[in-house]
Amino acid sequence: MRRLAWAALIAGIAAASVWQHLDLVRVGYDLERLRDERTQLLGQHHALLIEQASLESLDRIETIAVRELGLRSPRPGQVVVVRRESPSLPGEIRVAQEGDLGFRP
């Protein structure tokens, strides 16, 4: 009886070990698949950003606006700017030198 119990215990441990190993392999495959999927989705996102940039080309937009939608630039008097948006840079900006980039021309 005792021998049987020992045999069952050893078989159980062996089975658990095999199951754990198989599960590790399965999780590894899942991880790899998800990593591939992530890479693919990032690539798609990047491709879509480039396509968006291409579609936002101003020559294309102006052509559509003028030829298809019949829009035109506002005449003097149709636009009144009341506040200037200064492009000045914030004070905390440190002026970087080219050496900061890790290379010199």
Place this chain on the structure above:
Amino acid sequence: MGSAREVRRARWGPIRWRVWLIGLIVTAGFGLIGVRLVVLHVIKGPDLARRAERQHLRNVPLEGGRGMILDRNGAILAASLDLPSVYALPPQMEDPAATARRLAELLGESPRELAGRLSEHKGFVWLARGVDPRIGREIQRLSLPGVGVVPESQRMYPKRRLLANLIGFAGVDHRGLEGLELRYDPVLRGGKGWLLLDRDGAGRYLLASGIYGTAPERGRNLVLTIDEVIQYIAERELAKAVQASGAASGSVIALEPRTGAIYAMAVYPSFNPNAVSAASPEAWRNRVITDLFEPGSSLKAIVVAAALEEGVIHAGDRFPCLEGAIPVAGGAIRDTHPCAGEISLEDVVRRSSNVGVVQIARRLGPSRLYRYLEDFGFGRSTELGLQGESPGLLRPPSAWSPRSPDSLAIGQEVGVTGLQLARAFAAIANGGWLMRPYVVAEVRDESGNTLARFGPQVLRRVISGETGAATARLLTGVTDPEGTAHRAAIGGYTVAGKTGTAQKIDPRTGRYTGGKVVASFVGFVPAEDPALLVAVVIDEPKGDAWGGTIAAPVFRAIAQDALRYLRVPPDRDTARLRLDPESVRVGAPVAEKAA
């Protein structure tokens, strides 16, 4: 007993000797094997391991994507995209002809040509690089033996021609070849990666799709000071002007005069960096920084600023007209506009009087004239840092002829680039500070974190703020109705600027040609607190070829749209700029609604 032992010895003696011999041979054999093992594993081990690795592993180099180039608002101007590349391992193919037939249509190649490539005695062959992602997926779905697909980085310019001459382009090996792509190649270029392919004992490759020895690393992003909208406006108006005037080429630079940040750098003719080989190398040139020209009358603004700074002229001064011609060494310099009696300083600038400005330059003297031209940055690089930038041409006084000071006063005998001229005018506009122009604002990593930031840099002060303001006031006269650049005037804004029309020198004869000119206009607006400076240079326009007729309207068209875009309010005549009720319909009036 003794005899039994002798009998045994007599029987076994020769056998024992043989056993010893065999034992010795076996031991020696094992000893040799042991020595050989030590030699192979310990002494030659590392070298043999390397050789074995070389035999069964093959590294296929892969490039990490180059970083993006963005405008100041984050619009993508250049980016790398991972596109599928298709490769073949011919030794693993069972039927190269059948494989070629299935791939030919997808890759747009003839089956015979493809089959020929698949039958080559090579272990690895690229079939197509950078194909459409849909085609890549389709080929992967086919699961053809010996055919694999890996992602490879390709350079794309989604805005096509926009800013092409500044951005430049990168080659198929992912190295920058022109423009910013070349200058900032070490920043933009990603780290190399390797695709590891394993080879079995028969020398056949085992496919390893997507398994990298080292994953390639993406490069860093550049954020420019360029504004896509202003760049587009500049390119659109420049192209119109060059085409309408039949000119050979043209360039425009727009910058923020207080900081030296470049908003736009337009060149015509240009090229599409997505199809570099379709354009001639001539079109790749960034003429704003490479092409030299004599500025002509544009330089008078610098001469007047220098004379005001030195106190040799003052507002209200008058100069004799000399009947429109002033004697100089070897002849005379004449005015193109009629003048009688005297001409005021304001009119010297407004009407671009050669006679007047030569007298001003003579009051200044040759050495001070040279010093100011040098201080304003002529004759040396602007330090923008791009390859191919010309330092310009400003000869030292020791190399001058007796006529040189008078010629320099009217913008001859000096070669400048569009950027140099713009920067010198920016110093007048911003109160005397000569700025280092810059086009790269930031370097960011892939996640958008800022790694380095670039800002305005003052090189030196060339004139005082008062002189700058006084010169700017004089330059506003140029865009008056009587000025040479009345076509540069913009309703509601005071525009300061100067026209230039310089004859070109024939390189064969070394003399000025009759018909060929460079027409230019440099202006800033609003004159007292400038937000924008635009320099327009048109090379060899035909017909009525003057800076005021060819270049000034381009300035107006660009500045008008750019000021509206930058939300710069008008600085004068605002009463006339009240909303026009006829043209603006925000909502229908109550009475109309009731009706």
